[in-house]
Amino acid sequence: MPPTRAELVADCGSCHALCCVGLPFSRSADFGYDKPAGEPCRHLRRDDRCGIHDRLPQRGFPGCVAYDCFGAGQRVSQVTYGGRHWRDGPAARGQLAALPVVHQLHEVLWYLDEVLAFPAAAPLHAEARALLEETDRLAGLGPEDLPRVDVAGHRTRVGPLLRAASRMVRAEGRGRAGRDLAGRDLAGRDLRRQDLRRADLRGALLLGARLEGVDLGLADLLGADLRGADLRGADLADALFVTRPQVAAARTDARTRLPAALAAPTR
Template sequence: MREPELVADCSRCFGLCCVLLPFSRAGGFGADKDSGDPCHHLDPHDRCGIHDRLREDGWPGCTAFDCFGAGQHVSQVTYAGTSWREHDNLGEMAAVLSVVRQLHEMLAHLTEVQRRAPHAGAAAVREELLALTHTDPVTLLSADLDEVRSRVSPVLRDATRRLHGPGRPMPDDLAGADLRSKDLVRADLRGSLLIAADLRGVDLARADLLGADLRDADVRGARLADSWFLTQAQLNTTRGDLATTLPDHLARPAHWQA
């Protein structure tokens, strides 16, 4: 099995997120759409007609979304190059995309563990997930993702503890909080609500950000380069600038420039 591609490559995908995923105006999209209905901006070549001006045209939800490479994997591996245009069960394809996206997100975290704190147990779990992503649609849809997640989560926790010791406990709800004067080095922010939190200039070295809700968080000048389990999807929902430091595997969101 090839190493997983955990970064979206739209050139090798059939625009699956634009067809299979439902979205709404309330969620940051310019229209309401059901699963299976192609977005009206999708062109005949499965490319977005307004990709270079999504935020300006009222589609910030598209710029925040990240499939972790699930789109091209489902297009080219799971369905072996069969487009949604030729498939007779878009409901199945949508469910498969959702499953693979979740598996790829977990694989991204396990890959980070492999890079920063290698461990035989973590490597074994990663190989299991990698094998699962290469199975057929029926097997994928039969997978118990809660059970898979229950095995992955302690592996991720163990990695940070082995390197840094226990994380420093933090409140779960920090939405809107001014955290500029807080010491967040090695903070345990797993699953924390950080919506619209002020993190300007804050050092988040070795902080655990797994599943943290960072929508509209102000991370201008924040030091995120050494944080744990930060994803592109989380980063895309924040407000940052050129002074914000990032992990090498993540890209600076284009809307930060504005």
Template sequence: MTQENPPAAEHAELRADCAECFGLCCVALPFARSTDFAVDKPAGKACGHLRKDFRCGIHTRLRSEGYPGCTVFDCFGAGQKVSRVTFGGTDWRTTPTAAGEMFAVFPVMRQLHELLWYVTEALALAPARPVHPELRRARHRIDALTHGSSDSLRALDVNALRGEVNALLLRAGDLAREQVPGRRPNHRGADLVGARLAGADLRGASLRGALLVAADLSGADLRNADLIGADLRDADLSGADLTGSLFVTQAQLSAARGDAVTLLPAGLSRPAHW
């Protein structure tokens, strides 16, 4: 097994709690009319379905109403952090002067929380022990940044930070993949849109950042494959084995298609639409 300590407890605060958020993803972020969204919406404008209590008016009908993009978005708990910690419970409706600042902070916080999620995952990988000291320091540093002021968050160079942390995650992933004997395919950043990979042996493969949109991965063996940043939109994961797959997020699964026999990584749930 590659996992040393289940990251469930550490991940608890990195899961979205919409009841504690002021609907930030429905206002701060833009979306364009497409197969993912029924209409255009600029950043900073509230979605027409956002209710006064900051809940979504069509939450249970998002896919049928033409908003599947909303069902796969995950803020990793950044929404409640910005709403309740950074701005201390001040919402953008009752205090319009804080709106612009709050909307600018939210995307930054989301990236920080996403990094915390990945670092926590890496710290649960037993083969990655040589990197654990650096990962723990990175987690402490990122966590401290999430508790900074709105000014410090807006001034943060997130891309530079992501580059530093990504180097550690790459080393952790490589150490975990090396536990798989034999050939380990390297498809890092590959364009595999619509690829026919049904039943493929992808154990220990690097699929970091790969474009797997609409790829046929039915019955594929993805055990211990590194899927960080892989685009799985509309990919067919029916019957696939993702046991122990590295750095998989709930959003990736929600964007894909699967079935009742798809085997999932520990801690992740089978999407309702599968």
């Protein structure tokens, strides 16, 4: 069976720190230095724990706090590679390259599972279920086959269904969706007086945007960049396609309302 939403959450204790080794990062506001893919982070300990986990933002690594693999790390570590550690030899190191493949497929699973929860998208549920099962099949391929998965092609197949589901949900009850702001550069903008209910904000750049107290009910936030966005007191409880990394990268407080599937950030 495909994983449930509760299983599409990183369980670092069941992973071999694949993200700390397999993924590259560049010195920036999110990361403290340059690291190529395949090289262990200098803060990774031999027990696969982070040596600065309790002070990542202060040490210049807020990107690590916001990262979530959607449960891909434990699937690759424990299922695809049967618990073998990437230090066990060249063959086992293949899991480092497998992580981003399964990560992207698990993110697709997150979105498709959400479509199945939309009553307004019921006409699309059969197609969504079929795509969900196909996505899970691809994510469950063995070490030899995972590198050959055309992830971009698969996401292209899924995209139209997610857009159609979004339109159905955002238009339900009043016959039309909200504002079309998809892909717009709204970085740093003061949006506190804007009506963003049912808006299409997919792919929008909202870095540092002021959204305090804004009602984002039924707004589509798929792929929106919320890094540094001020969501204190904002209502995202019914927003569409919100992910844990998006919320973790934004500024929130106890008044921020989040979708039930997301736990409130600890900072």
